[in-house]
Amino acid sequence: METQELNQYEHYNEILNSNLKLVMFDRVIDDLDCDKIIVDDAASGSRLVDFLKKKGDRSICVASTINKLSVGQLREQGIRLKVDNCPDLMLEYVLEDEDDVFMKKMEETLSSKKTDAIIALDQRSGIMALNKAKELNIKVPEELQIICYSNSTMAKYSYPQLTVVDQHSKELGKKTFTRILNLMKNKDEVQVTRIHTLKTTLLERGTTRK
Numbered sequence: 001m002e003t004q005e006l007n008q009y010e011h012y013n014e015i016l017n018s019n020l021k022l023v024m025f026d027r028v029i030d031d032l033d034c035d036k037i038i039v040d041d042a043a044s045g046s047r048l049v050d051f052l053k054k055k056g057d058r059s060i061c062v063a064s065t066i067n068k069l070s071v072g073q074l075r076e077q078g079i080r081l082k083v084d085n086c087p088d089l090m091l092e093y094v095l096e097d098e099d100d101v102f103m104k105k106m107e108e109t110l111s112s113k114k115t116d117a118i119i120a121l122d123q124r125s126g127i128m129a130l131n132k133a134k135e136l137n138i139k140v141p142e143e144l145q146i147i148c149y150s151n152s153t154m155a156k157y158s159y160p161q162l163t164v165v166d167q168h169s170k171e172l173g174k175k176t177f178t179r180i181l182n183l184m185k186n187k188d189e190v191q192v193t194r195i196h197t198l199k200t201t202l203l204e205r206g207t208t209r210k
Contacts, residue, residue, distance in 0.1 A: 023180040025176040036194075037175050038198070039167045039198045042078035045076065046082040048078055048165070055209055059095070059174050060079070061123040063106065064109060075149065094125075102128060123150040125148065127158055130146055140206075141160070161206040163206070163207045165202055166203050179194070179196070
């Protein structure tokens with residue numbers, strides 16, 4: 001996380017130059033020539049817009065506390081590109097690293113009563129958005145739908161339970177381990193760099209309408 005925020009990854013180049021095996025997963029650095037196991041972040045963002053549009057939502061807020069990370073940028077890119085091709089949709093943003101600033105801007109956004117749905121690019125922003133909506137007596141999901149990324153414990157125990165984008169972290173980890181094991185066993189002089197992409201799944205729970 002800090003590596004991407006500071007854009008400092010010379011230590012990874014040192015690993016590659018020393019002929020050690022390196023496989024990046026989830027949060028990757030595009031400029032590094034190594035194997036990568038990733039999820040379809042941009043495509044998943046596009047699918048979320050389609051999902052909300054079918055539910056009748058027209059004003060979508062993108063919320064994030066990870067806008068400096070590659071995964072957050074890709075998710076936002078997929079959302080924005082889809083909305084750009086839908087003239088009847090509107091985007092607004094709450095992108096802040098600091099919790100206090102995030103909550104203040106989220107309150108300003110939701111107080112306008114114009115927001116139909118929130119796509120939170122990370123679980124932290126999703127939970128904070130849900131808490132702020134409840135504080136403002138906004139009914140979720142009747143008046144406001146919320147979707148966030150990451151199917152972890154915190155999202156399961158929110159109330160109502162957050163609808164999430166499942167990135168299949170266990171499968172991601174297994175494929176990363178398998179790939180690095182195969183690289184270590186491969187004695188060929190010519191190495192083929194591979195990028196494997198997993199498709200995310202939307203798990204509908206209590207913060208989206210049925």
